[in-house]
Amino acid sequence: MRDSLPVNAGRRYFAAADVLRILCIFTVAWFHIWQQSWLDPSFRIAGHYFDLQRIVRRGYMLVDLTLMLTGFLLYRPLVRAGGRIADVKGFYYRRLCRILPCYLLAVLVAAAFVLARGRAVGSAPLWRDLLTHLTFTHTFSMDTYYWTSLNAALWTVAVEMQFYLVFPLLARAFGKRPALTFSLMTLAALVSRALVALRAHELSLWLNQLPCMLDLYALGMLAAHLLEKRADAPRRWVFFPLALLALFGAFAVLWRQNAAGDAEIKMAQLLWRLPLGVCGAAFLYFSGRAPERLDRVFGNRAVRFLSAISYNFYIWHQFLAVKLKEFHIPAYVSEFPQMSEGRAWQTKYTLLCFAAAFLLSAALTYLVEKPAGRALLRLRARKEKV
Incomplete structure (x- = not known):
């Protein structure tokens, strides 16, 4: 009987969102760690050979689905209200409480490492890096985005914060005219990507700017809109294999990528961004x-825990991987251990990177992110009472 309940009857938690987030961030992390280790992701099970190299080497593409997921999660609670956010200032404040504590810590720790390596405190490039990261504008320049001396993974946070800024307007428009708003957001992204493609020598800078990502957010908002509008529809088993097929489609997009050369790889990412987003939204x-x-099955404690620490896991995993290798952990002799130390070192290093990122992200989530977020929310509540 319970399987015939409405789509969202009496529940706010949505396990599929957590599952998708975990899969995406794990795959992105695997790619970044593979960049440092070159560990061949192939294995045998019961005599059958599996080679995941084509998935791992294009794992960065799944960052796109985390942005689509943001659109879904932000808009879903607003569908019944026609996309209207009752307290826009409160929305911005809650986003800052969620993002800022660990983000600022990541920026400051990265800056400390730069200074420890001999960079002068008054270095103009370092201050430019810091100021653009603190204002979430570091994606606008190659020096502070692609060649940053801080934490390379933080570009995604900048794009997300830029989207948060315009989200109240987009949500209101989506609530009033969903089809038109979705079409305009998608058209804006397609036109932006077409313009970027015409300037192929600057792909690295313009590929991941917010205008080129708007269709991903629009797809997430559309999925939320359609789901909430079908809130009273029966929930049927036929949709489960369709969900699995959509997820398979997302990974199939990664699998079929065989472009070689930086420009060709980025051009393929531009072309496949929309199909990948459609698979994720589906x-x-x-x-x-x-x-x-x-x-109840997929929303277990383990999934909820991994989802809870995923933000810190994402912003720290690449930085940790680079620093572990920089400090010769695990120990190696040659200049390029990924080429000369063999599979034993590659495996040990890969496992250590994942373990270190997992432990650090868990600690920061429950010792910094959540306590700081609660404290900031209490501070605002006290000010409102005065």
């Missing part, structure tokens, strides 16, 4: 139409 929609018992 996974969320079909998962939301599947039976409720799947939420």
Whole structure:
């Protein structure tokens, strides 16, 4: 009987969102760690050979789905209200409480490492790096984005913060005219990417700017809109295989990538961004139409925990991987251990990177992010009472 409940009857938690977030961030992290280790991601099970290299080497593409997921999660609670945010200042403040504590820590720690390596405190490039990171504008310049001396993974946070800034307007427009707003956001992204493609020598800078990402956010918002509008529809098992098929489609996009050369790889990412986003949005929609018992299975404590620490895992994993290698952990002799130390070193290093990122992200989530967020929210509540 419970499998016939409405899509969102009496629940706020959505396990599929956590599952997708974990899969995406793990795959992105695997790619970044593979860049340092060159560990061949192939293995045998029961005599069958599996080679995941084509997935791992294009793992960075799944960052796109984390942005699509943001659009879904932000807009879903607003569908019934027509996209209107009752307290826009409160929305901005809550986003800052969620993002800033660990983000600022990541920036300051990275800056400390730069200074420890001999960079002068008054260095103009360092201050430019710091100021643009503190204002979430570091994606606008190659020096502070692609060649940053701080934490390379933080570019995504800048794009997200830029989207938060315009989200209240987009949400209100989506609530009033969903089809038109979705079409305009998608058109804006396609036109932006077409203009970027015409300037191929600058792909690295312009590929991941917010205008080129708007269709991803629009797809997430559309999935949320359609799901909430079908809130009273029966939840049926037929949607579960459709969700799996959509998820398979997302990884199939990665699998079929065989471009060589930096410009060709980035051009392929531009071309496949929309199909990848469609697969991710379809996974969320079909998962939301599947039976409720799947939420109880996939929304277990382990999944919720991994999802909770995923933000810190994302912003720290690449920085840790680079620093571990820089400090010869695990020990190696040659200049390029990924080429000369063999599979034993590659495996040990890869496992250590994942373990270190996991432990640090868990500690920072529960010792910094959550306590700081609660303290900042209490501070605002006290000020409002005065």
